[in-house]
Amino acid sequence: MKILRICLAQINTVVGDLEGNTDKIITYIERARSLNSDIVVFPELALSGYPPEDLLLKPDFIRENRKYLGRIINASKSILSVVGFPHISGPKIYNSAALIYDGRLADVYNKIFLPNYSVFDEKRYFTAGDHCPVAAFGKDVSVGVNICEDIWYPEGPQRIQALLGGAGVIINISSSPYYAQKIKAREDMLAKRAKENSAFVFYCNSVGGQDALVFDGGSSAFDYQGRLLARGRQFEEDMVAVDVDIEKLKHRMRPAASRGACFCLPKSSIKTIHLGGVTGKENVFPGKIEKRLGYLDEIYTALVVGIRDYMGKNNFKKVVLGLSGGIDSALVAALSVDALGRENVVALTMPSMYSSSGTRQDAEKIARNLGIKLISVPINGVYKKYLDLLKPHFKGHKPGVAEENIQARIRGNILMAFSNKFGWLVFTTGNKSEIGTGYCTLYGDMTGGFAVLKDVSKTLVYALSRHRNEKETRPIIPESVFLRAPSAELRKNQKDQDVLPPYPLLDKILDLYIEKDKSLGEIVRRKIDKRIAKKVILMVDRNEYKRRQAPIGIKITPKAFGKDRRMPITNLFTK
Numbered sequence: 263m264k265i266l267r268i269c270l271a272q273i274n275t276v277v278g279d280l281e282g283n284t285d286k287i288i289t290y291i292e293r294a295r296s297l298n299s300d301i302v303v304f305p306e307l308a309l310s311g312y313p314p315e316d317l318l319l320k321p322d323f324i325r326e327n328r329k330y331l332g333r334i335i336n337a338s339k340s341i342l343s344v345v346g347f348p349h350i351s352g353p354k355i356y357n358s359a360a361l362i363y364d365g366r367l368a369d370v371y372n373k374i375f376l377p378n379y380s381v382f383d384e385k386r387y388f389t390a391g392d393h394c395p396v397a398a399f400g401k402d403v404s405v406g407v408n409i410c411e412d413i414w415y416p417e418g419p420q421r422i423q424a425l426l427g428g429a430g431v432i433i434n435i436s437s438s439p440y441y442a443q444k445i446k447a448r449e450d451m452l453a454k455r456a457k458e459n460s461a462f463v464f465y466c467n468s469v470g471g472q473d474a475l476v477f478d479g480g481s482s483a484f485d486y487q488g489r490l491l492a493r494g495r496q497f498e499e500d501m502v503a504v505d506v507d508i509e510k511l512k513h514r515m516r517p518a519a520s521r522g523a524c525f526c527l528p529k530s531s532i533k534t535i536h537l538g539g540v541t542g543k544e545n546v547f548p549g550k551i552e553k554r555l556g557y558l559d560e561i562y563t564a565l566v567v568g569i570r571d572y573m574g575k576n577n578f579k580k581v582v583l584g585l586s587g588g589i590d591s592a593l594v595a596a597l598s599v600d601a602l603g604r605e606n607v608v609a610l611t612m613p614s615m616y617s618s619s620g621t622r623q624d625a626e627k628i629a630r631n632l633g634i635k636l637i638s639v640p641i642n643g644v645y646k647k648y649l650d651l652l653k654p655h656f657k658g659h660k661p662g663v664a665e666e667n668i669q670a671r672i673r674g675n676i677l678m679a680f681s682n683k684f685g686w687l688v689f690t691t692g693n694k695s696e697i698g699t700g701y702c703t704l705y706g707d708m709t710g711g712f713a714v715l716k717d718v719s720k721t722l723v724y725a726l727s728r729h730r731n732e733k734e735t736r737p738i739i740p741e742s743v744f745l746r747a748p749s750a751e752l753r754k755n756q757k758d759q760d761v762l763p764p765y766p767l768l769d770k771i772l773d774l775y776i777e778k779d780k781s782l783g784e785i786v787r788r789k790i791d792k793r794i795a796k797k798v799i800l801m802v803d804r805n806e807y808k809r810r811q812a813p814i815g816i817k818i819t820p821k822a823f824g825k826d827r828r829m830p831i832t833n834l835f836t837k
Contacts, residue, residue, distance in 0.1 A: 263507060265543040266403050266431065268301045269294035270481040270502040272494050274470030276575050277311030278323075284309065284330040287345060288337045290501065297503055297547075300399065300540055301342045305437050305468040305477075306373075306410050307357065309334070309347040312437035312468055313475075318387045324350045331360060331367075338362040342397060342537065344407055344466075346435050354389040359407050359435055361397060361535065369395045369535050373409040374419055374526055381439055381475065381817070381825040393531045394419045396427035400539035402508050404429045406461075410436040413455055413463075415526065422525045424459035427532045430486070430511045432461045437468040440478040441820045442561050445496070445554060448480075453488035460486045460514050462506050469499055471571030474814045474824060476564045483549060486514045492549030497563045504549040508540065558729040561722070561818050562597070565714060568816035569601035572712055573687065582686040584673055584707070585609035585629060585636065587621030588748065591691040592628050592739045593727045594714045598689060604633040608686060611638050612673045614645055616751045624743050631738045637680075641672045648672070666752035670706025678709060687711045690813060695720040697812060697823060698772050699798060700805025701762060707750075708812050716815020717822040719772065720748070720765040763794050771798045777821045781837055799836075806831045 271290040275283045287304055294302035306312055310327055317323045327348055334345055342363045349358035349370055356372035372391025376384035398404045406423025413420055413434045423429040432455070438448065448465075456463040462485055469479035481494040483504040494500035555563060573581065581598050585591045591609075598607045611625045629636035648668050656664070677688045688710035694717050696702045715723060724744065731737040748758040748765070762768050771790060774780040775798070785795045809823050810831060821827050 263543070263546070264402060264509060264540055265546060266301070266399065266506040266508055266540050267297065267299045267543060267547065268303065268431070268433070268464055268483070268504050268506065269297060269299045270303050270464060270466040270483070270494060270504070272305065272467055272469045272479040272481040272500050272502070273308060274499050274571070275305075275308055275311040275468065277314055277472055278317060279311060280309065280326055280330045283311060284333050287334055291334070291337055291341065291343055293501055294503075295339075295341050298541060298543060299341060299503065301344065301405065301433070303344045303433055303435060303464060303466040304346060305466055306346040306435045307348060307437060308345055308435075308468070312346075312472065312477075314348065315383070318348055318355055324348055324355065334360075335362050335367055336365060339365050340541075342368075342405075344433055344435060346409065346437075355387055356391060357384060357388045357409060358391075359409055361395060361407060363397075363537050368397070368537065369533070371395050371407045371409070373412060375411040375415055377411045380820070392527060393533050394422050394427065394527060395533045395535055396423050396429050397535045397537055399537050402540045403431060403506070403511060404534070405431045405433060407433045407435070410434065410438060413465075414451060416455075416458065417526050419526060420455055420459055420461070420463075422527060422529070422532055424461045426529055427534065430461050430514065431464065431506060432456075432459065433464045433466070435466050437477060439475045439817060440564055442818055443557065445478060445480045449482060449490065452482060453484050453490070456484040456486055457488035460516055462486055462511070464504070469497060471568040471575070471816070473572065474568075474817050474822065476568045476816060476818075478560075478564065480552075480554070486511070490551060493551045493554070495552045496555050496560065497567045502550070503547045505543070505547045558726060561718075562726055562729060564818055565597050565718075565816055566601045569597060569712075569714060573602060578685075578687045580606045580608060580684070580686045581689050582608045582610060582677060582680050582684075583689040583691060584677055585611055585625045586691075586751070587611075587624035587628070587743065588746075589723055589727055589739070589743050590693050590715060592624075592743055593723055593730070594689055594691045595628060595632055595634065596727075596730050596738055597714060599632050599634060607632070607634045608680070609634055609636045610677060610680065611636060612641050612676060613638070614641050614669050614751070616669075616753060616756070618751065620742060620746060621751065624740050627740050628738065628743075631736075639676055641669060641676070644672050645669055666750070667703045667706055669752050670703035670750075674703075674706045674709030681711075689714055691715065693718050693720050693723050694823070695762075695765060695769055695772060697809060698776060699762060699768070699801040700808050701758070701801075702808065704808050704811060708808065710813050713813045713815030716812065717818045719769045721769045763798065767794070768798060771795055772802070775799055775802060776827065777819060783837075803829075803833065803836070806833070
């Protein structure tokens with residue numbers, strides 16, 4: 263039995279760590295070779311890390327990439343290595359896949375479809391490719407290689423590679439940023455591409471966190487009938503080995519030109535690279551199919567990975583956060599412990615005259631349940647000094663938002679003092695519902711270096727907190743935290759619902775307006791009160807200036823604040 267063995271190496275790289283990324287790639291090449299693999303595949307831009315952004319504008323960075331690629335070429339003996347890297351040719355830069363065979367650079371594939379939406383800015387940096395290489399292993403099998411976005415289009419390069427290049431195997435290397443349940447849409451698409459091109463499809467994805475982005479891995483393989491053969495672990499590095507029976511491949515139904523195929527490039531762009539034949543195999547790898555994570559497990563894991571890698575890749579050891587006794591800070595504390603270990607999480611409780619005994623007690627319970635250090639820094643004295651200082655200037659004006667926000671800013675100053683003194687990174691605890699409506703204090707509770715819940719709605723905060731409790735024999739977050747009406751506790755008897763609609767309604771409006779770009783009229787047609795919807799929309803629009811000054815946070819939805827949603831601050835369009 264002739265077998266083509268392909269290893270998908272889903273690895274966690276660091277942007278700009280050319281030496282570290284190269285060492286890891288070479289380690290995985292050696293692992294694949296020890297498995298008698300014919301091909302080892304790495305993610306998109308694995309050498310540079312993804313996304314390299316404006317590092318690509320530095321000529322020295324591109325040159326250094328090419329130097330380290332030379333090390334990988336020398337290490338690729340008796341195996342085809344497919345490695346993503348930034349490639350320069352003349353004045354142009356390409357998002358490329360190096361096809362390295364037996365110690366030589368056999369060819370370079372340049373990405374053809376360059377995404378320029380959501381978090382992607384590829385047309386800012388890259389030039390689109392204009393040829394489709396196919397690697398022929400003797401007369402046994404031909405393999406087409408393309409990159410990420412290319413395969414999302416039916417008329418993409420896989421079509422010309424399969425139909426004109428005779429490729430029975432398509433390899434797609436990717437760095438696909440995570441959002442909830444994206445893996446299902448991705449696998450549905452890959453299965454469809456396999457069937458319509460009558461080809462085995464192999465997909466290798468990145469894994470790990472990079473700034474606000476998380477990559478979920480889940481590398482996969484499909485046979486020519488669209489059946490799932492293998493799936494790697496989500497959010498973890500993994501090596502997925504899959505065998506293709508060449509005899510079965512030869513007897514598959516070939517894709518037919520009569521379907522009215524449309525190509526992204528001229529037919530002359532196809533190019534065949536001739537390699538050696540397939541090596542003999544003594545055993546057969548059936549491929550493993552890791553179970554997909556459930557909805558809440560997936561999101562929770564993404565948040566943990568985002569925290570872990572942001573801290574680790576930026577050389578932070580400990581985090582400090584304000585633990586109020588509310589649901590948001592409780593979830594951030596739990597996520598931080600799961601990502602970093604209890605010894606690396608410090609919480610501050612900073613009660614004022616408006617802090618209830620219930621929230622104080624819950625903060626202590628949460629810290630005790632998580633096993634983290636809790637430091638109490640009451641702010642009453644400092645707050646009184648602020649009021650005394652401002653009293654002659656505020657004379658004749660009733661107390662209001664200014665006095666409330668002073669408390670939040672005192673707390674922000676205290677957190678930053680601990681950060682400066684001990685080198686701890688401050689985590690903010692605000693959620694997407696609050697940040698979306700501006701129900702947060704600039705230079706107060708928005709103060710910090712990383713916003714864990716920036717893309718997590720309030721209703722999802724409750725669901726994730728319940729989910730985390732269910733993993734324990736006893737709840738980490740007390741039931742009283744779930745039952746208490748949300749409050750900033752900046753004045754007597756304050757409740758969030760004094761200003762905001764109930765969170766289930768608010769989050770529904772925010773989802774329609776922010777995630778789905780619905781107008782006020784379209785939202786009202788969903789049987790939502792026009793007065794409430796208009797109020798929420800105005801809050802969102804008027805607080806763009808706050809979001810521009812907020813720390814980055816982990817993306818878990820298709821439209822996170824930041825690169826996903828780029829609204830002007832000065833904006834008079836109100837419909």
